[in-house]
Amino acid sequence: MTRNGRAPSVKDVAAAAGVSLGTVSNVLNRPAVVSTTTRERVERAMADLGFVRNESARQLRAGTSRALAYVMLDGGNPFFHDVAEGIETAAEDADLSLFVCNSSGRGDREAKHLDRLVQQRVQGILITPADPDAPHLAEVGQRGIPFVMVDRLSRAGDHCSVSVDDVLGGRIAVEHLIDRGHQRVAFVGGPGSIGQVRERLQGAREVWAEFGLPAEDLINLPTEALTVSEGRSAGERLAGLPSRRRPTAAFCANDLLALGLLQHAVTAGLRVPDDLAIVGFDDIDFAAAAAVPLTSVRQPRQELGRTAARLVLDEASNPDHVHEQATFVPALVARASTGIVKRS
Amino acid sequence: MTRNGRAPSVKDVAAAAGVSLGTVSNVLNRPAVVSTTTRERVERAMADLGFVRNESARQLRAGTSRALAYVMLDGGNPFFHDVAEGIETAAEDADLSLFVCNSSGRGDREAKHLDRLVQQRVQGILITPADPDAPHLAEVGQRGIPFVMVDRLSRAGDHCSVSVDDVLGGRIAVEHLIDRGHQRVAFVGGPGSIGQVRERLQGAREVWAEFGLPAEDLINLPTEALTVSEGRSAGERLAGLPSRRRPTAAFCANDLLALGLLQHAVTAGLRVPDDLAIVGFDDIDFAAAAAVPLTSVRQPRQELGRTAARLVLDEASNPDHVHEQATFVPALVARASTGIVKRS
DNA sequence: TGGGCTGGTTGAAATGTTTCAGTTCCGGTG
DNA sequence: CACCGGAACTGAAACATTTCAACCAGCCCA
CATH class of the missing domain: 1.10.260 (434 Repressor (Amino-terminal Domain))
Incomplete structure (x- = not known):
């Protein structure tokens, strides 16, 4: 010593x-x-x-680092934490470190993180971007650093992506509600600038139309963000609707909104699911843990992460790697918030 | 290009x-x-x-990295994410990167992370350890890397720590319940190997005795871990108690337990707080967002992180740094789960 | 004229590691 | 006995950057 x-x-x-x-x-x-x-x-x-x-010296000489990085969109949402865990297990298997960064939805933070990661010469970058079309994302790709979008579909196809079929997710959710006899349903979600919100809504609309239900009975309750407090305020707006227009069920674009809505419903004395059924999206652990366990559309969170890591590693090591858009199929997990009584 | x-x-x-x-x-x-x-x-x-x-080359020559690291105990608990955010803001101010690692409570993972971080020559390490006395922690300190324990008190005093007065937290929680007229209260928490659990229980016992209440009416319901599902199973055990011994209130060692307990109570048809009042600990956002908003003992989560970062930076740059044990005072946040009806 | 100063620029050394072409040593083979 | 081959080890180069002493050209002042 x-x-x-x-x-x-x-x-x-x-x-x-x-x-x-x-x-x-x-x-x-x-x-x-x-x-x-x-x-x-x-x-x-x-x-x-x-x-x-001394890892810097090793890295300098070897020209290659032993680390991956994941830039997550919202550390406050457990969904992303679960994705990160999936990535970490894959990184561990490949004997790589994983640096987890959090952009908190802010493009400037995201750009700063990316900048640093490029300076570190990480082996690959996984990211759930605030804006999939932001120019700083394209720059990273051009620099030749393996790059995978997580939970976002890459439109341009100039890099890999891992995502879930959100249109299908919207369909599943609303079909479930129709099955349960609901004829007036609210869609709670926003802002529309988020592609996934648009797609989940689209799926909802598609299936609604296919069942021949009148479009005006699928009520759009836009929110400013995908947070618990926005869910609460959507609840207030929902309660304010004239009773003939008031929906008997709500499909929320994610679980945080659903939890907020649930809270408002309970404090307002509404019974869930009798007065208001609720479906969320993501199936985070807190959805199952809610006072009224939430029905939700499950995304394979860990698997999303593991696959993303697999792709980025392939891009890093396989000379004839070809970009791939991996898409997963979401699944409904029915619980008490839509009247399914089952031990969750 | x-x-x-x-x-x-x-x-x-x-x-x-x-x-x-x-x-x-x-x-x-x-x-x-x-x-x-x-x-x-x-x-x-x-x-x-x-x-x-090329950051490695810079770092090699300069001999100093531009990064801090936080090894968190349980990424699935939003409490730690909030602490991390506090650290990150401080790191950002000092123009440093923050690497966030997650040990998931496993000592081996923790050791591996520490090893890599030392190899990276990070400027300082913040950690909420699985076991504050693990030998691999001491090693880091001996190596001269600035090192701060977060949310854990350093007994030996050979490095800085940032924590909350957990005994006081226990006192506050139980005093509140006594104030609300409860005469039979359960303490839900475990395992006893976690120092904080012991201290929160100790605080509860102290105040219980000071009010002259019989010790056997403060019922200990030990759990295997501080998770939602353990909270649920504690609820089952609680419901199984003979009615004369059944407590009218529960103080849970953290919010995850409290949420699990709340869920069980609701599905079992108990009214909260009328049949069972609940107090949690940490005051994570999901506590306020629960169907019945949870009364909880708030730890200043972000501040904890910011202070820890401040200490590690001081140790890194100030030649006559002296180790400091920063202790914060917890505060009760009363909500509906103990009968306080207030917009949260 | 010459000495000193100043703002701008240069070149080489140094950082800790890995790699690779050599070197040494030895036992075995023809 | 000369030669070969392999095992074990060595020494120097290379990686990309920062730092620092030295240098240079002007310019001012004596």
């Missing part, structure tokens, strides 16, 4: 063990080529000195 | 701009010392070539 101000380097280890630099490096990277006795001597010296490999 | 396989270096920029390496570096690091005309020429060349500084 010699400590003279500066961290011990391979050179120090070499001196202590009475071997050359190269041998120390071999012990580190190709232990097979060095004889058992010297290897042990070197390892001993490392332990004595408390040697820790 | 010349692209010949290898990313452009300062050397390429220097050649393109017709200046020396040193000048390019000056443009990057001390723009003031270089004349306007050459600076512009160099910047132009950088833009043309798409130059991005």
Whole structure:
């Protein structure tokens, strides 16, 4: 544990063990080529000195880092955390570190993070972008860094993406409500600038029309964001509708909205699902944990992450990689908030 | 955008701009010392070539990285995400990157993360450890890397820590319940190996005794973990108690437990707070967002993070830094789950 | 005229690691 | 005995950047 101000380097280890630099490096990277006795001597010296490999130097020389990065959209939404876990397991298998960054939905933060990650020369970048068409995203791709969009479809197809069929998700949700006998349904979600919100609404509309239901009975309740408090305020607007127009069910563009709506309904004395049925989207753990367990459209969160990591690793290592748009199929998880009584 | 396989270096920029390496570096690091005309020429060349500084090389030469790291205990608990946000704002102010890692409560993962972070030579490490006494934590400190424990008190005092007075938190919670007239209260939490659980219980017991209430009416309902599902199962055990022993209120060691308990109560047909009042701990956003908004003991989550970051930065830059144990005072946030009807 | 100063620029050294072409040593083979 | 081949190890180059002493050209002042 010699400590003279500066961290011990391979050179120090070499001196202590009475071997050359190269041998120390071999012990580190190709232990097979060095004889058992010297290897042990070197390892001993490392332990004595408390040697820790300097990753920057390694990376500089090797030209390649041992890390992936995920820039998530909203750390406050457990959905993204679960995606990150999926990525992490894949990264762990490949023996890579994962840096998790959080843009909090702000494009400027996102750009800053990307900038730093490029400077770090990470092996690949996974991102759920605030705006899939932002110019700073394209720049990263042009730089030749493997790049995958997570939970967003890449329209241009100039990189990989992993997403869920949101139109289908919207269809599943609303079909379930129609099945349960609802004839007037609210769609709660926004802003429309988010592609997924538009697609979930589109799916809802499609299936609504296919059942021959009048378009004006699928009521659009736009929100400013996909948050619990926006869900609450949507609840207020919903309660304010004239009773003949008031829907008997709501399909929310994500679970946070649904939880907010549920809270408002309960405090307003509405019974869920009898007075108001609710369907969410994402199936985060808190959806199942709500006082009235939420029916939700499940996205395979971890799998999304794992697949994204797989794609980025392929792009990084496979010379004839071809960009791929992986799409997953969402599934309805029926619970009490639409009248399904089942232990969740 | 010349692209010949290898990313452009300062050397390429220097050649393109017709200046020396040193000048390019000056443009990057001390723009003031270089004349306007050459600076512009160099910047132009950088833009043309798409130059991005190689951070590993910078770091190798400078000997110092531009990053902090936070190893969080449980990414699935929004509490830790909020702490991370606090850290991130402080890091941003200091113009540092923040790497967020997640140990998921597993000591081996934690050790692996620490190992990598030391290899990266990060400027400082913040951590909410699985086990505050684990040997791999001490190692980091001995290596001279600034190190702060977050939401855990450092007993030994050989590094900084930021925590909340958990005994006081327990007192506040139970005093509130006593105030509301409860004479039989359950403490839901575990495992006892977690120091905070012990301290919150201790606070509860202290105040219980001070009010002269019989010890056997403060009922201990131990759990295996601090999760929603454990909260649910505690609810089942609670419902199974003989009615004369059944508590009228529960104090949960964190909000996840409280949410689980709330869910069980609602599905079991209990009215909250009339049949069962509930107090949580942490005051995560989902506590306020629950169907019956949860009364909770608030920890200043973001502030915890900001302070921790401040301490680690001080240790990193201030030669006569002295280790500090920052302790925050928790506060009760009363909501509907204990009968306080207030817009939350 | 010459010395000193100043703003701008240069060139080389240094950072810690990996890689690779050599070198040494030895046992075995013809 | 000369030669070969392989195992083990060495030494130097290379990676991209920063830093710093040195240098240079003007310019001012004596």
